[in-house]
Amino acid sequence: MxxxxxxxxxxxxxxxxxxxxxxxxxxxxxxxxxxxxxxxxxxxxxxxxxxxxxxxxxxxxxxxxxxxxxxxxxxxxxLGLDKEISIILVGVGNLGAALCQYNRYQSPTTKIVGLFDGHPSKVDKTIGNMKVKPMEDMQEFVKENGVKMGIITVPAQAAQKVADQMIAAGITVILNFAPALLNVPEEVKVQNSDVTTELQALSYYL
Amino acid sequence: MxxxxxxxxxxxxxxxxxxxxxxxxxxxxxxxxxxxxxxxxxxxxxxxxxxxxxxxxxxxxxxxxxxxxxxxxxxxxxLGLDKEISIILVGVGNLGAALCQYNRYQSPTTKIVGLFDGHPSKVDKTIGNMKVKPMEDMQEFVKENGVKMGIITVPAQAAQKVADQMIAAGITVILNFAPALLNVPEEVKVQNSDVTTELQALSYYL
DNA sequence: TAGATTGTTAATCGATTAACAATC
DNA sequence: TAGATTGTTAATCGATTAACAATC
Structure with a gap:
């Protein structure tokens, strides 16, 4: 070693x-x-x-x-999976809500602890056992709970802004489901996971 | 070239x-x-x-x-995106349903044309504008519509069986969201996209 | 034309794999 | 002990990048 x-x-x-x-x-x-x-x-x-x-x-x-x-x-x-990992998810559309539900079953150690959405119609909805919070509350929540990981499930146009807000709040690792390239500082880790892009690449093999 | x-x-x-x-x-x-x-x-x-x-x-x-x-x-x-690509999706849980809805907005050319589920409680549900069909109908549907691409969004234990059925029906390209390793013949292309695994890998960078 | 930028070759870098001494 | 399998070095493979002649 x-x-x-x-x-x-x-x-x-x-x-x-x-x-x-x-x-x-x-x-x-x-x-x-x-x-x-x-x-x-x-x-x-x-x-x-x-x-x-x-x-x-x-x-x-x-x-x-x-x-x-x-x-x-x-x-x-x-991997650091011997302790619980707190994650926030921003963008509670179909995909965001589904990922939240999905993650509850799958993984005890990677835990989504906060849901946020910029659209008033989504705020205060309950998904799983969590209430969706407004974006304005995100920074404080992340800081208070020491959250370091975030999931982005907003539309492509909103993704960069959400990433910027996450990073400003102290998030250092981002799982991005939006079909958008995020510009982030070097010390922030981004993993893109975009269904549209994946389907398009797979199309080649047909 | x-x-x-x-x-x-x-x-x-x-x-x-x-x-x-x-x-x-x-x-x-x-x-x-x-x-x-x-x-x-x-x-x-x-x-x-x-x-x-x-x-x-x-x-x-x-x-x-x-x-x-x-x-x-x-x-x-x-990429072959100059013509419409027909896709079936098997497993209409939270994630499957969300992907189906998501794809309708995102991509005009990669089109989910059939939804299937092995669980009777899911069959005949309507998602987007499509009715969920029973697994028994899958093989015929794939053959009749010349479908070559499939999305798997069933639980891990069911994934291999679904893949086998897809391949038997004529599917050659699979996008697999189940946290399971699929054994497939060499000529079949599988792309894995599993949130749980991705979160676990990202955990390392915290 | 002069400047810009391609397509491509050669050099570099990094990851995979084969091979084997060490050792349980 | 003999057989099995590790950890690691060296060889191979493949992908990225630098450099530049060709040319718009």
């Missing part, structure tokens, strides 16, 4: 895949797994899996493989 | 970004753009943009740049 190296995004994106797989093994009462087995099941090269994991530590046992429970605990810790 | 080269996925994924950008320029009545300008605005290397585009043809004019309308037309044609 070398604490000083910069870890590629592409590696970080594989970690949750490993984690999900390990949880499956765990639910099947499988206690150890080799990189070979993982590679077969996940359609990845075993050397790549070993290399990914060895960036963070020596998690394996030579001749035996990886202990499922150990490794999943390590991965959870690396 | 070399018809014989295999085009990397990473290039294909940039094309819709270029296209969206060009449409923005067009709406601002800008008629030409250089790779330098595109790179500045999209935060990409101009050489990369030129290289991407030159895979498909000589779309630029030396000393002048690219004609916005020409280039967007070419990109649309390359």
């Amino acid at each position: 070398d604490k000083h190296q910069r870890i590629p995004d592409v590696v970080i994106k594989r970690l949750p895949i490993y984690l999900r797989y390990l949880d499956q093994l765990s639910s099947m009462d499988i206690e150890t797994v080799s990189s070979q087995q993982m590679g077969d099941d996940l359609h990845l090269n075993p050397a790549q899996i070993r290399k990914d994991l060895s960036i963070f530590g020596d998690f394996g046992v030579k001749g035996m493989g990886y202990r499922v429970s150990d490794l999943s605990e390590k991965l959870r810790s690396i | 070399d018809k014989h080269q295999r085009i990397p996925d990473v290039v294909i994924k940039r094309l819709p970004i270029y296209l969206r950008y060009l449409d923005q320029l067009s709406s601002m009545d800008i008629e030409t753009v250089s790779s330098q300008q595109m790179g500045d605005d999209l935060h990409l290397n101009p050489a990369q943009i030129r290289k991407d585009l030159s895979i498909f043809g000589d779309f630029g004019v030396k000393g002048m740049g690219y004609r916005v309308s020409d280039l967007s037309e070419k990109l649309r044609s390359i």
